[in-house]
Amino acid sequence: MSPLDAPVQAPSSAPEVLGRCRELVRPALAEAVGRLHPWVGEMAAYTFGWCEVGGAPAVAPGGKGVRQALAVLGAEAAGAAGRAGVAGAVAVELVHAFSLLHDDIMDGDATRRRRPTVWKAYGTGPAVLAGDALFALAVETLAVEPGGAGAVRVLSAALTDLVRGQADDLLFAARPWTGAERVSPKEYRAMAEHKTGALLGCAAALGATLGGAPAATVAALDEAGRALGVAFQLVDDVLGIWGDPAVTGKPVHGDLRERKKTFPVLAALAAPGPAARRLAALLDSPGETEAAAELVEELGGRAAALAEARRHTATARAALTAEPLAAGAAGELRCLLDFLVARDL
Amino acid sequence: MSPLDAPVQAPSSAPEVLGRCRELVRPALAEAVGRLHPWVGEMAAYTFGWCEVGGAPAVAPGGKGVRQALAVLGAEAAGAAGRAGVAGAVAVELVHAFSLLHDDIMDGDATRRRRPTVWKAYGTGPAVLAGDALFALAVETLAVEPGGAGAVRVLSAALTDLVRGQADDLLFAARPWTGAERVSPKEYRAMAEHKTGALLGCAAALGATLGGAPAATVAALDEAGRALGVAFQLVDDVLGIWGDPAVTGKPVHGDLRERKKTFPVLAALAAPGPAARRLAALLDSPGETEAAAELVEELGGRAAALAEARRHTATARAALTAEPLAAGAAGELRCLLDFLVARDL
Numbered sequence: 001m002s003p004l005d006a007p008v009q010a011p012s013s014a015p016e017v018l019g020r021c022r023e024l025v026r027p028a029l030a031e032a033v034g035r036l037h038p039w040v041g042e043m044a045a046y047t048f049g050w051c052e053v054g055g056a057p058a059v060a061p062g063g064k065g066v067r068q069a070l071a072v073l074g075a076e077a078a079g080a081a082g083r084a085g086v087a088g089a090v091a092v093e094l095v096h097a098f099s100l101l102h103d104d105i106m107d108g109d110a111t112r113r114r115r116p117t118v119w120k121a122y123g124t125g126p127a128v129l130a131g132d133a134l135f136a137l138a139v140e141t142l143a144v145e146p147g148g149a150g151a152v153r154v155l156s157a158a159l160t161d162l163v164r165g166q167a168d169d170l171l172f173a174a175r176p177w178t179g180a181e182r183v184s185p186k187e188y189r190a191m192a193e194h195k196t197g198a199l200l201g202c203a204a205a206l207g208a209t210l211g212g213a214p215a216a217t218v219a220a221l222d223e224a225g226r227a228l229g230v231a232f233q234l235v236d237d238v239l240g241i242w243g244d245p246a247v248t249g250k251p252v253h254g255d256l257r258e259r260k261k262t263f264p265v266l267a268a269l270a271a272p273g274p275a276a277r278r279l280a281a282l283l284d285s286p287g288e289t290e291a292a293a294e295l296v297e298e299l300g301g302r303a304a305a306l307a308e309a310r311r312h313t314a315t316a317r318a319a320l321t322a323e324p325l326a327a328g329a330a331g332e333l334r335c336l337l338d339f340l341v342a343r344d345l
Numbered sequence: 346m347s348p349l350d351a352p353v354q355a356p357s358s359a360p361e362v363l364g365r366c367r368e369l370v371r372p373a374l375a376e377a378v379g380r381l382h383p384w385v386g387e388m389a390a391y392t393f394g395w396c397e398v399g400g401a402p403a404v405a406p407g408g409k410g411v412r413q414a415l416a417v418l419g420a421e422a423a424g425a426a427g428r429a430g431v432a433g434a435v436a437v438e439l440v441h442a443f444s445l446l447h448d449d450i451m452d453g454d455a456t457r458r459r460r461p462t463v464w465k466a467y468g469t470g471p472a473v474l475a476g477d478a479l480f481a482l483a484v485e486t487l488a489v490e491p492g493g494a495g496a497v498r499v500l501s502a503a504l505t506d507l508v509r510g511q512a513d514d515l516l517f518a519a520r521p522w523t524g525a526e527r528v529s530p531k532e533y534r535a536m537a538e539h540k541t542g543a544l545l546g547c548a549a550a551l552g553a554t555l556g557g558a559p560a561a562t563v564a565a566l567d568e569a570g571r572a573l574g575v576a577f578q579l580v581d582d583v584l585g586i587w588g589d590p591a592v593t594g595k596p597v598h599g600d601l602r603e604r605k606k607t608f609p610v611l612a613a614l615a616a617p618g619p620a621a622r623r624l625a626a627l628l629d630s631p632g633e634t635e636a637a638a639e640l641v642e643e644l645g646g647r648a649a650a651l652a653e654a655r656r657h658t659a660t661a662r663a664a665l666t667a668e669p670l671a672a673g674a675a676g677e678l679r680c681l682l683d684f685l686v687a688r689d690l
Contacts, residue, residue: 040509156481
């Protein structure tokens with residue numbers, strides 16, 4: 001049989017890629033969570049959608065598992081087996097869960113994925129503790145890996161960025177809509193890169209590091225993940241105002257109703273002229289959400305967010321061709337990129 | 346000049362040892378804290394007693410600095426210069442500050458060292474964030490050290506223990522004074538070893554690791570620090586009930602007034618006979634603190650705590666002679682041990 005006669009393997013769809021990576025990572029993630037103090041372990045399992053409050057098994061929707069997939073694909077892109085990236089995948093999923101637990105406390109969010117948040121279900125103190133435990137477990141997971149020193153460095157840089165991004169995000173809420181103290185779109189982008197991009201970049205970089213990739217490949221995958229993270233956040237910002245409630249599970253104009261300082265709003269406020277001042281006045285008044293959404297769109301906020309997302313998607317794409325990567329994994333990384341952001345642009 | 350004619354150097358007192366180590370570590374600790382997000386850095390500086398809320402400089406009492414001293418002395422005990430242990434000292438002080446910040450939230454404590462706790466002064470969300478930032482900074486501090494892989498492993502094991510100890514401590518509060526579900530003195534000791542001992546052991550072990558000590562020396566210093574930590578907690582438990590309020594800064598019988606499940610009380614409750622049942626009844630009634638304190642003492646709770654502390658002090662002493670250590674550092678470690686616990690026994 002000549003190579004030309006070999007059966008053509010259809011490229012995997014993004015849900016298939018995510019599912020394959022989740023299957024590969026799940027046993028190690030469950031094993032790690034199983035090593036936690038039982039009480040803390042239950043809160044962790046609840047966060048992952050594996051159980052209800054009290055411990056009864058559940059099949060609640062977890063996240064899409066983008067971070068773990070990036071770690072597995074990062075290892076494969078470096079020419080290693082996907083399992084080489086599993087410790088990195090476990091670490092980033094644990095860090096992601098830690099950040100959700102603590103961010104929900106800081107933001108006062110009462111529900112996540114249509115269930116009570118951990119602090120609502122178990123109390124603030126226990127939720128703080130469970131987050132700490134997940135954080136410690138993530139570090140331990142990499143620290144005990146043979147050759148994990150580089151991996152711990154990669155993770156620790158992302159943790160620092162993550163906390164910095166969350167600090168900026170919290171402080172943005174208290175700043176005015178206009179004047180010298182207003183939040184610029186550029187500041188917002190930096191916050192999103194720290195808060196969301198860093199961990200996605202870290203995921204891909206960890207996989208590559210554990211897969212034995214050279215520094216340039218690690219850096220390229222880090223850049224691709226970071227850019228993907230920023231693009232993802234920007235698309236999320238657009239959906240947070242104009243998304244279909246039936247799809248997003250959030251109320252119409254939800255982010256605007258909560259007066260969140262997201263990119264479309266900040267870009268609209270940065271437009272010159274009296275309309276931007278009118279928008280600021282609307283945002284300072286109660287209600288007026290519908291009118292504000294219209295004005296944000298008129299002032300080009302939505303278009304600016306989508307353009308910025310496209311720029312970051314292009315950056316991610318370019319990073320994936322900057323260094324030689326295993327073709328299959330590179331294809332699956334592009335497929336994820338399309339699935340997560342490009343299809344909406 | 347024969348060696349016998351050499352001027353005799355008086356051994357340093359414990360406050361001198363603590364002061365010398367603090368001086369050595371302070372610049373690196375300040376530099377690390379200075380790399381934090383400014384808002385988070387202010388909360389960290391407030392925790393260390395370096396500033397007031399708002400950032401104005403302060404000279405509020407920080408801790409004694411036992412952990413940083415153990416790290417410096419651990420390096421010196423391994424025959425290295427004290428500065429070899431400085432990164433370890435910084436990491437353990439950051440972790441200690443992180444744990445105080447988060448524990449104060451979990452325990453609802455409003456004051457620490459006669460000042461409002463961080464969550465009281467800055468809010469719960471910001472205090473959660475500041476703790477996370479200190480945690481991340483601790484890991485980063487060791488991760489970027491040349492040869493820091495072993496050090497990160499040592500720290501990460503202590504972090505896991507710390508969180509486990511805090512989980513048990515929180516759960517103890519909800520358990521009854523009597524019956525099958527009561528907290529045994531043994532469980533309490535394990536909790537204290539995790540919550541307090543692990544980080545002190547980690548401090549000494551980190552110093553030794555960074556100072557290039559062989560594994561057996563690292564293990565011996567870890568054991569000494571752990572045992573010191575447990576002894577320190579037990580002495581603290583005794584002072585928490587019978588300490589002089591003028592010295593402890595806490596009300597008479599403070600821990601008993603708050604119905605804290607500390608070793609003396611648990612040991613008293615474990616005594617056979619009707620008096621222990623009478624004590625449990627007193628503890629379940631409001632007030633009655635004076636009578637309960639007397640009964641805990643009659644039932645041998647105070648003596649049992651002090652005997653247990655002496656056992657752990659002896660363990661720490663023995664660990665310090667189990668492996669060859671540099672004589673000067675070993676002497677200073679014994680001096681710290683006496684200062685912190687033995688003088689009260």
